[in-house]
Amino acid sequence: xxxxxxxxxxxxxxxxxxxxxxxxxxxxxxxxxxxxxxxxxxxxxxxxxxxxxxxxxxxxxxxxxxxxxxxxxxxxxxxxxxxxxxxxxxxxxxxxxxxxxxxxxxxxxxxxxxxxxxxxxxxxxxxxxxxxxxxxxxxxxxxxxxxxxxxxxxxxxxxxxxxxxxxxxxxxxxxxxxxxxxxxxxxxxxxxxxxxxxxxxxxxxxxxxx
Amino acid sequence: xxxxxxxxxxxxxxxxxxxxxxxxxxxxxxxxxxxxxxxxxxxxxxxxxxxxxxxxxxxxxxxxxxxxxxxxxxxxxxxxxxxxxxxxxxxxxxxxxxxxxxxxxxxxxxxxxxxxxxxxxxxxxxxxxxxxxxxxxxxxxxxxxxxxxxxxxxxxxxxxxxxxxxxxxxxxxxxxxxxxxxxxxxxxxxxxxxxxxxxxxxxxxxxxxx
DNA sequence: ATGTCAACCGCATAAATATGTTAAACCCAG
DNA sequence: CTGGGTTTAACATATTTATGCGGTTGACAT
Numbered sequence: 001x002x003x004x005x006x007x008x009x010x011x012x013x014x015x016x017x018x019x020x021x022x023x024x025x026x027x028x029x030x031x032x033x034x035x036x037x038x039x040x041x042x043x044x045x046x047x048x049x050x051x052x053x054x055x056x057x058x059x060x061x062x063x064x065x066x067x068x069x070x071x072x073x074x075x076x077x078x079x080x081x082x083x084x085x086x087x088x089x090x091x092x093x094x095x096x097x098x099x100x101x102x103x104x105x106x107x108x109x110x111x112x113x114x115x116x117x118x119x120x121x122x123x124x125x126x127x128x129x130x131x132x133x134x135x136x137x138x139x140x141x142x143x144x145x146x147x148x149x150x151x152x153x154x155x156x157x158x159x160x161x162x163x164x165x166x167x168x169x170x171x172x173x174x175x176x177x178x179x180x181x182x183x184x185x186x187x188x189x190x191x192x193x194x195x196x197x198x199x200x201x202x203x204x205x206x207x208x209x210x
Numbered sequence: 211x212x213x214x215x216x217x218x219x220x221x222x223x224x225x226x227x228x229x230x231x232x233x234x235x236x237x238x239x240x241x242x243x244x245x246x247x248x249x250x251x252x253x254x255x256x257x258x259x260x261x262x263x264x265x266x267x268x269x270x271x272x273x274x275x276x277x278x279x280x281x282x283x284x285x286x287x288x289x290x291x292x293x294x295x296x297x298x299x300x301x302x303x304x305x306x307x308x309x310x311x312x313x314x315x316x317x318x319x320x321x322x323x324x325x326x327x328x329x330x331x332x333x334x335x336x337x338x339x340x341x342x343x344x345x346x347x348x349x350x351x352x353x354x355x356x357x358x359x360x361x362x363x364x365x366x367x368x369x370x371x372x373x374x375x376x377x378x379x380x381x382x383x384x385x386x387x388x389x390x391x392x393x394x395x396x397x398x399x400x401x402x403x404x405x406x407x408x409x410x411x412x413x414x415x416x417x418x419x420x
Numbered sequence: 421a422t423g424t425c426a427a428c429c430g431c432a433t434a435a436a437t438a439t440g441t442t443a444a445a446c447c448c449a450g
Numbered sequence: 451c452t453g454g455g456t457t458t459a460a461c462a463t464a465t466t467t468a469t470g471c472g473g474t475t476g477a478c479a480t
Contacts, residue, residue: 151455151456151457152456153456153457153458154456176457176458176459177458177459177460178459179458179459179460179461180457180458180459180460182459183457183458183459184457184458187456196466
């Protein structure tokens with residue numbers, strides 16, 4: 001018997017979900033709520049296996065609720081429910097520890113599958129959500145920005161700058177004169193189109209030069 | 211009719227997949243190969259809708275094959291097939307632009323669903339894979355290191371430093387005196403245990419304060 | 421009421437950085 | 451062998467940054 005808790009502000013949908021789940025063998029809705037205002041106490045009291053959590057709710061919304069629950073319980077499975085496959089929310093939810101992310105238009109039969117899947121350690125996702133997740137991932141690693149074609153020596157200097165070295169320390173580290181360090185850095189600034197050390201460092205991080 | 215190309219070194223499995231797919235309405239296997247040695251030419255010649263790509267193959271393996279195909283065709287759907295839900299490979303594959311990642315133990319019926327799903331823009335994943343993907347994501351964003359408990363104003367100053375502002379510009383932007391900016395920055399340095407602007411910027415990036 | 425803390429501001433000085441110009445030595449490709 | 455890029459280096463100067471000290475105000479908690 002999978003014990004479910006529901007958070008959903010729309011009364012019709014809340015009732016519909018409750019009936020669907022309660023009417024199916026092996027599932028039981030412990031209770032349902034229209035917001036997350038007391039989510040911590042409720043989860044502690046009911047000890048559910050799976051939580052269905054709407055994203056858009058008045059009061060404490062689903063994303064905040066998710067974080068609150070995760071602070072006190074890292075094992076309960078949490079399925080986020082939403083109408084839109086909105087990039088920002090998806091990212092937020094999965095980095096906060098949601099176990100799955102499904103659209104409300106999911107057919108009832110599928111929903112039960114998803115709950116079961118979540119309960120047994122899976123990560124159910126509507127395929128449009130999964131697509132988003134993959135896109136995020138590949139964009140995170142493919143945007144390696146322009147190639148500023150820094151020379152070897154310049155890359156080395158930039159690396160030391162990023163590590164917090166002063167000109168003097170770089171000169172010492174690289175066995176060259178401080179004026180040479182200046183020369184290199186000026187060249188680096190030209191190539192990166194910046195004009196201060198901290199801008200160069202920031203750019204190095206952003207464009208993953210380091 | 212969804213046109214499929216198969217790359218799989220095991221002859222039994224290759225034949226099995228071909229028969230399964232060819233024997234189903236709406237699917238057609240254009241051809242199948244035991245490695246990716248000529249993958250570019252083959253994809254260009256057959257113009258498939260979906261490619262089933264095994265990961266472990268002698269010669270050019272599936273991950274390399276994936277990259278090669280993506281260099282010449284960014285629209286064909288590529289489903290990776292594997293025996294293990296190995297973390298490293300999953301990461302590699304999705305950052306190289308795979309559309310889905312499924313285990314070989316997937317039942318035949320499901321496999322056809324997955325192919326259809328991929329063809330229509332979805333991102334089919336076995337649920338164990340999906341779990342991995344979510345885990346990767348949350349681990350990437352939860353390691354935010356210590357909390358340096360910067361005040362609101364200090365965070366704001368740090369943000370502007372990261373954006374490459376000088377003290378003077380920050381003063382202008384925040385409508386405060388430059389000496390106040392100095393005060394804030396000194397406090398920030400204390401809290402972050404650094405003693406230069408660029409170190410602070412680097413730390414801001416590393417610890418995801420920004 | 422008293423203490424703490426964030427936020428604000430000023431003055432002074434030393435150190436670091438940014439910018440400019442110039443130039444020798446080297447290697448590589450056309 | 452000539453032009454281009456890299457690496458090295460020096461000199462000069464203006465600006466920015468780092469650090470020290472000091473201070474007022476207002477909010478908030480004990």
